[in-house]
Amino acid sequence: MTYTAQMLETYPADVHLDHQQLASVIDCLTTCAQACSACADACLSEPAEELPRLARCIRDNMDCADICHTTAAVLSRHTGYDASLTHAQVQAAIQATRTCGDSCAEHADAHEHCRICMQACREAEEAMRGLLPKLQPSGRAPGKPSRTAPQQQG
Amino acid sequence: MTYTAQMLETYPADVHLDHQQLASVIDCLTTCAQACSACADACLSEPAEELPRLARCIRDNMDCADICHTTAAVLSRHTGYDASLTHAQVQAAIQATRTCGDSCAEHADAHEHCRICMQACREAEEAMRGLLPKLQPSGRAPGKPSRTAPQQQG
Amino acid sequence: MTYTAQMLETYPADVHLDHQQLASVIDCLTTCAQACSACADACLSEPAEELPRLARCIRDNMDCADICHTTAAVLSRHTGYDASLTHAQVQAAIQATRTCGDSCAEHADAHEHCRICMQACREAEEAMRGLLPKLQPSGRAPGKPSRTAPQQQG
Amino acid sequence: MTYTAQMLETYPADVHLDHQQLASVIDCLTTCAQACSACADACLSEPAEELPRLARCIRDNMDCADICHTTAAVLSRHTGYDASLTHAQVQAAIQATRTCGDSCAEHADAHEHCRICMQACREAEEAMRGLLPKLQPSGRAPGKPSRTAPQQQG
Numbered sequence: 001m002t003y004t005a006q007m008l009e010t011y012p013a014d015v016h017l018d019h020q021q022l023a024s025v026i027d028c029l030t031t032c033a034q035a036c037s038a039c040a041d042a043c044l045s046e047p048a049e050e051l052p053r054l055a056r057c058i059r060d061n062m063d064c065a066d067i068c069h070t071t072a073a074v075l076s077r078h079t080g081y082d083a084s085l086t087h088a089q090v091q092a093a094i095q096a097t098r099t100c101g102d103s104c105a106e107h108a109d110a111h112e113h114c115r116i117c118m119q120a121c122r123e124a125e126e127a128m129r130g131l132l133p134k135l136q137p138s139g140r141a142p143g144k145p146s147r148t149a150p151q152q153q154g
Numbered sequence: 155m156t157y158t159a160q161m162l163e164t165y166p167a168d169v170h171l172d173h174q175q176l177a178s179v180i181d182c183l184t185t186c187a188q189a190c191s192a193c194a195d196a197c198l199s200e201p202a203e204e205l206p207r208l209a210r211c212i213r214d215n216m217d218c219a220d221i222c223h224t225t226a227a228v229l230s231r232h233t234g235y236d237a238s239l240t241h242a243q244v245q246a247a248i249q250a251t252r253t254c255g256d257s258c259a260e261h262a263d264a265h266e267h268c269r270i271c272m273q274a275c276r277e278a279e280e281a282m283r284g285l286l287p288k289l290q291p292s293g294r295a296p297g298k299p300s301r302t303a304p305q306q307q308g
Numbered sequence: 309m310t311y312t313a314q315m316l317e318t319y320p321a322d323v324h325l326d327h328q329q330l331a332s333v334i335d336c337l338t339t340c341a342q343a344c345s346a347c348a349d350a351c352l353s354e355p356a357e358e359l360p361r362l363a364r365c366i367r368d369n370m371d372c373a374d375i376c377h378t379t380a381a382v383l384s385r386h387t388g389y390d391a392s393l394t395h396a397q398v399q400a401a402i403q404a405t406r407t408c409g410d411s412c413a414e415h416a417d418a419h420e421h422c423r424i425c426m427q428a429c430r431e432a433e434e435a436m437r438g439l440l441p442k443l444q445p446s447g448r449a450p451g452k453p454s455r456t457a458p459q460q461q462g
Numbered sequence: 463m464t465y466t467a468q469m470l471e472t473y474p475a476d477v478h479l480d481h482q483q484l485a486s487v488i489d490c491l492t493t494c495a496q497a498c499s500a501c502a503d504a505c506l507s508e509p510a511e512e513l514p515r516l517a518r519c520i521r522d523n524m525d526c527a528d529i530c531h532t533t534a535a536v537l538s539r540h541t542g543y544d545a546s547l548t549h550a551q552v553q554a555a556i557q558a559t560r561t562c563g564d565s566c567a568e569h570a571d572a573h574e575h576c577r578i579c580m581q582a583c584r585e586a587e588e589a590m591r592g593l594l595p596k597l598q599p600s601g602r603a604p605g606k607p608s609r610t611a612p613q614q615q616g
Contacts, residue, residue, distance in 0.1 A: 003424060003428050004342055004346070007346035008346075010419075012419070012421070026342065030338050031338075034311065034338050037380075040524070041387050042318070044517045045319065045321040048513070051517065055233055055234070055507070058520075059233040060236075062227070063239065066224045069224075070223075070224040072342065073216070073220050074220065074221070076342065077217060077345070078353065079210055080209070080257075085217065085246070088245050092239070095243075099236050103234075111318075116311060117315070157578060158497075161504065164573075164574035166504055184492050185492075188465065188466055188492050188538065189469055191539070192466070192538045196472070198367055198541040199363070201474075205359040212352055212366075216348070216349075230499045233507045267469055270465060270469060371536050371544075374535050375532055375551060378531075378532040381524070388518030388521050388522065393525065393554070396550075396553050397554040399550050
């Protein structure tokens, strides 16, 4: 069991998502953030003639690293859980892994690090697409705030 | 002129957004991220009897700090500009500043740091709401990727 | 092989550190950063009477999460490698994992999440203590810059 | 008065550093982090023939952005203040702004964004060098932990 899963198992309040699925998404996100940081720098160390065509990939790597890291942090917090915020941030991360995975795919044949980073992006994207429907804010009465804070009810 | 504005003025390619408005949004986001980090810690140093009711505010502060910081970084990158990604991340940040601003507002009368942090959240939210319509992906042919990369055309 | 190790194996230039050891340190740091984010929030969801004594632990969690994440990113970059900078940042991270591990240790009997987070901190600290001697800047002539950029020589 | 200064003025416990100096350091760090993120991307949008010589500058920008952001967050937290940790992180940030400022200086004549980013790095470095002596852990009895937690004494 990863540390992420252990932390969920020992959480002192209810976590209103499937623990195993959530741990898997968080681990995919931290792995992807790390791969994207490494891929940005690997691109920078490619030979001079390769650099211009890698500029957009480096940029996408940096966005994806930042966004996946932040999304993992948001998904690791359950105090005062806010479905709308979580949903919006996961949607942005799905877009980031899609964009970065596509950029890396363009260079996957030429650069092994891009092929590996593409895999990490695809896995994170797929994991999040499986989680997204369960994050949908629902049952909100009109005019009510989106915040549901399930574990602090009562 | 802030450093953010100076960096935009000297950008070596086209930036397809109004420089002054973009610089203002980025500066609001970095200011808000900093205020939220400080507010989370200020809440932690409140007297023991105050802490339980501040738990959700601290959580919202941490989300908002992470998301605003990441959003400022995304908005500071123009190489291979991707309107869909930028739009999705700004939407998440609007939600984060709304959620955190509301949390701080609940404690604004009792805690000055919450009142100040609420202001920083509201300013960032308002600045982003003004920018959002200009980030809308548009004119995409069906099946075309969302990426527009305007400054690398030609 | 983790993605971190795969990225190192496919790096397009020399990495002047043992790949296996470096991958292990980076993975410990990302794991620790994630555990600390989760522990901060788990502490916030503890019952009201527990919160005051956990305030310092939450703060240490937040520092340790930020510092470990940044240190993993620095260690993932090899372009223009700067031994002095890497050494200084790893020293700060050793201090952060020591401080946070000690804080969590104080609550390890009462809170399982603190016990698990303490383990993650101890593992990251031990891994970094093993790496630190190999990061020592050396052989610098007086007055020469600390930058060594080994992989770009020649 | 910046939001950073206002947050310090309304902090609910003692802050054992000069408020004005501390606010100035934090603001320099967030400004520098933002400038470095922008400079990394501006370098990526330079013409193809410029990119190879900018690779190291981009890497240094990324390190400096991450480290300055984390250091600003650490300096914004005063609950359970730990002088050793703060001192070590500020030392790493001084090294990062020195390294990145030097990298940008090499390109300051050719690229305005590097000249501006160099200024932001120099200002942050100078501000931190003024603060560092006041962070020195002191008066610790042998064998005592480094933690001083001044605002929780009593």
